[in-house]
Amino acid sequence: MSTHYCDVLIIGSGTAGLALALKLSVKGKVIILAKETAGGTNSAMAQGGISAVMSDEDSFESHLQDTLIAGAGLCKETVVKDYVEQAPDRIHDLINWGVHFDVRKRGSEETQEIDLTREGGHSFRRILHFEDQTGLEIHRTLLRRVQEHPNIELMERYYAIDLIVNKEVNPDDMSPVTCIGSYALNKNDGEVHTFVAKNTVLATGGAGKVYLYTSNWGGATGDGIAMAYRVGARIANLEFMQFHPTCLFHRESRNFLISEALRGEGGELIDQNGHAFMPKYHPLGSLAPRDVVARSIDNEMKKTGAECVFLDMTKLDRDFLKNRFPNIFNKCLEYGIDMSTQPIPVVPAAHYLCGGVVTDVDGRTDIPGLWAVGETACTGLHGANRLASNSLLECLTTAHNCAQKINSVSDAETLFPLEPKPWTHPQESNxxxxxxxxxxxxxxxxxxxxxxxxxxxxxxxxxxxxxxxxxxxxxxxxxxxxxxxxxxxxxxxxxxxxxxxxxxxxxxxxxxxxxxxxxxxxxxxxxxxxxxxxxxx
Structure with a gap:
């Protein structure tokens, strides 16, 4: 059994894990474990964009209040304030790493001004985007940087099994537990490897695959949350699984997301008779917070017996739709739906987990040596319902804060932990x-x-x-x-x-x-x- 040593072990290869690795690379050796290929992640599937106050018309206070309202009283205001106010700096991090965002046009000419759109629950246009593939653009840019970095080792198809702690977890024994790494299965050859680290970070994403219908990628199985729970970390608010209101309803597609940005650009939710139904549920209509929209759609379907509702984009120009939403436009065409001339059939699906491993604003868990960032963590940003496009923002803000804390500790204060016990497990297969x-x-x-x-x-x-x-x-x-x-x-x-x-x-x-x-x-x-x-x- 191979043993690997590193300063920081990051379990997960999404945006949070990659951003953290880049910011920690000055500290020493960083190992990233990806359970499949590094591109397998919810981050790369995020369509709509990332929220940040980038306009003089907007304000930090407005973004903060929109987040608190969406979170229905459970957000931690100090955390929201921290993330909202550093958001523009994190956008500049992305731009410096090489990420592209769409820019505004005047006539046929592009400007240098970043184009901002609006999504449900937001009072202003503050969503930066790259076509309808914002997450993919961010992820592939960061991934390229990571793969080129001499201090970062990306190990693909390594499935983390369990965290390694310094003693057996027992609720009757309240002495401190310290995390010293992880065991992981090499899916290429079936061997289990041991990873020993001064700091271990869970960046494993969410748990949408717990549900039958989800917008998530196949590996979103809550691995980090389950591992943290097994070593005694606090877990919070798992009842708050956000259902995205609009996934494509088609027998050949179960997890293709129809971005909220379509409603931000004027899309209207209608029933099978063509009537817009959201205004009777909320003053913001189709741009109401996601929990309201998802429940409203669910109620309409149950009331009428319909299998789905529809998102009507037909009032918008065809060329605009093709250029603004090329991926969604072409995917719908694959299934025989021309969104410029016919409404898109949609249903809600499990999308984003607002709960997770309890951390502070820096991603620190209850267990010394163990951190959590991104969707795996419950930082207090989202409360009882996530505001649209705050998820990619949280990936960057928790990664930034976590990196600052880990980098601030001198090498003299951090020693490699003791050697863990060898991995043992039955070898019989049936x-x-x-x-x-x-x-x-x-x-x-x-x-x-x-x-x-x-x-x-x-x-x-x-x-x-x-x-x-x-x-x-x-x-x-x-x-x-x-x-x-x-x-x-x-x-x-x-x-x-x-x-x-x-x-x-x-x-x-x-x-x-x-x-x-x-x-x-x-x-x-x-x-x-x-x-x-x-x-x-």
Whole structure:
């Protein structure tokens, strides 16, 4: 078994992990683990853009208030203020790294002025974008920088199994736990490697694949959250899975996102009869916050029995649509939909997790030596519902703060931790049982979609919890007795995250932000986080 040593181990290759690696590269050796190829990440799929105050018409106070309103009382205002006020500097970081943003045109001539669009919940145009592939442009630019850097080693197809801590985690033993690295499965040859690090950072993204319908990439299985939970870190607010209102509804496409930026440019949500229905739900109409729009669509579909609603872009110029949204325009054409002449069929889908591993504004967790950045972390920025395009911003701000803290510690203060125990695990494999693993994966995702979807009830949540407890027991048996396999690891993680999400939802005796329970339809007077800790559920 190979052992690797580094100053910082980053688990995850999305925008947060890459930005952090670039800022930490002056400190020493950085290793990044990507569970598939480095391009496999939600970051690269982000279409709409990144939010920052870049216009004289806009203000930090407005961005802050928009974020707080969307977060429904659960945002940490000091965190929001920190991220909003440093946002322009993080945009300049991107530009200095070589990221391109669309610029405004006067007639047929381009200017040097960055084009800004508006999305749901924003009071002003403050969304920077590159066509409809902003996340891809940012990610591929940062990835190129990382691959060229002599102090950064990117290791692809390494699946982190568990964090390594200095002692066995036991709720009855309250002595400090310190993270000293991670075990990871090399998916190329099936061998397990040990990674020893002075600092370990979780940048594994979200958990959309816990649900049957999601806009997320296939690897968004909540790995970092599950690993952190297993070593005793606090986990918060997993009931707040944001459902994006508009994913393409087509039998050949289950996770293609129709960006909120289309509504920012004038798109209107309509029913099967062509009537715009959002104005009766919210004063902002189709530009209402995402939780409102998703619930409204869900209600319209249930009320009428329709399989979907529609996003109408036909009032906009065809050339504008092709140039502003080339990826979405061409993808719709592949499925026989010309968005310039016919409405796009859309449905909500699980999109972004507002909860995660509890951290401070710098990404520091409860466990010394362990950090979390990006969607994996629950920093307090999003509260009970994320404001559109604040996600890429959070990737950069938490990465920046985290890098500053780690870089500020002198080398004399950080020593390599003790040698971890060798990895041991059963080596027997039973290929016949792998089909059962797939069935259990499917059962979890359907249970979450049917019982813990956009609208919930106590009875549905209790039924889901009962089913998950059985699946967790079976998953533990498979993990403990079979040769290690990435499918078993992912099942183990989504089962853990699904169970914790249901537990969080049952504890919240109110409806707030994304979480809506018909048995507790009102918002409680006091806004509180839902915290779960291993052994204390």
């Amino acid at each position: 290929d016949d049982e792998m089909i059962v693993i797939n069935h259990m994966w499917d059962e979890i995702r359907r249970t979450m979609w049917n019982y813990m979807g956009i609208v919930r009830s106590n009875k549905r949540l209790e039924r889901a919890q009962h089913r998950l407890k059985n699946i967790l027991a079976e998953t533990k048996e498979y993990y403990s007795n079979m040769k290690i396999h990435s499918d078993i690891l992912e099942l183990r993680n989504i089962a853990t995250v699904a169970d914790l999400s249901i537990e969080c939802a049952l504890r919240r005796k109110e409806s707030r932000g994304i979480h809506y329970n018909i048995d507790h339809p009102e918002k409680a007077a006091l806004a509180q986080d839902t915290i779960v800790v291993r052994g204390l559920i």
